[in-house]
Amino acid sequence: MFLGIQMGFPYLNLGQIIMISVGLGFIYLAIKKEWEPYELLPIGAGMILANLPLTGLTTEPGPGVGTGMAGILGIILKYGLYYWTILPQFIFFGIGALTDFGPLIANPRAFLLGAAAQLGIYTSFLGALFLGFTIPEACSIGIVGGADGPTTIYTTGLLAPDIMGITATAAYSYMAMVAIIQPPIIKLLTSKAERQIYMKPQLRRVSKTEKILFPLMTMLVVLLLIPKSAPLVGMLMLGNLFRESNVVERLSQTAQNELINIITILLMLGIGASMPADQVMNVRTLMVLTLGLFAFAIGTAGGVLLGKLMSKFSKEPFNPMLGAAGVSAVPMSARIVQHLGQRENRKNFLLMHAMGPNVAGVIGSAVAGGYFLGLFAK
């Protein structure tokens, strides 16, 4: 007690101090290094707030919690992530409104690269089972390999909410570290000659009608085959339809800006807040982080290996590095491919080619998540 006020200091334990330090580290990386600042800054802040003792910020509403006693982070966690899980779905809606699927429509082969890059999900799933995780937990850990934050959050929220904070943080952290993780794998699996393969920078022109039909077609096909992916793929394509229809410009702009910004604040604060020290400071967390990294690396390798195969059989020159963009870290993976391509061959502009598999990866990881949910979600 100090001046009659109950202080938090005496209740601060080592675990909380470590988590607060990690939160500060995230804020440092976001501000100083500009690593995924829109994600890492609010996650770091959420971590700090959730680990300060006696604040009551993470108290969830429910039986035994009086009126006005629930904390804002607890409300976000309970209704936004655990109970209704609406936040990742709205993020997907915003991403749909922001995404131009033109490069994918112009080169539909990229769908296959987006599929191959999901290989990491299933190998990491196996790894998690070996290490003693339950099947739903293994599914959630595997999904990190899709390098898709909202899909990871949504799937984990429904299958293994206890590890949601860690899987989400792993997904966003590895997305931020694409430039460190992917290049060595790409170089290991491709020869210099393969990396130098020149591709014409222009893709074919995609008509407005194609762009409008694409979200409708994708929505129908995916949702009829894997209905449980509807909250992700359905919202993604709905957002994209808003964008491409050109008749609901205000709604599209709201989805692309205000809505996705508001939801990002809530979602990332919630993710940070889902990591109180007593839940996170254990060996399992290290295992999840390692498996997530492994999944991401295998996903990259899967894409590159299929890229090599496609390069062998393609009539037109095809650079196998494009496969690495099949993980859905948009647009970072595509930029890495562009950067490496330019370094090997100054004439090469692979960015638009790489955007195809990159956006296909978003669909692929949502399908993989929907598959797991179809099997195990209650």
Added chain:
Amino acid sequence: MINWNETLRIVFGGLAAVFFIMTLLAVMTHLVGKVLTRIEQKNNGGK
């Protein structure tokens, strides 16, 4: 104890589902593009 039958069913089922759906989408996108391009060319030719 890992149930290998169940595990392999999940892994191969998942991979098959992802590849099947993505291949289907690739084929459909390709066909829609082809049809629409042809219609567009026809319309332009008519003018």
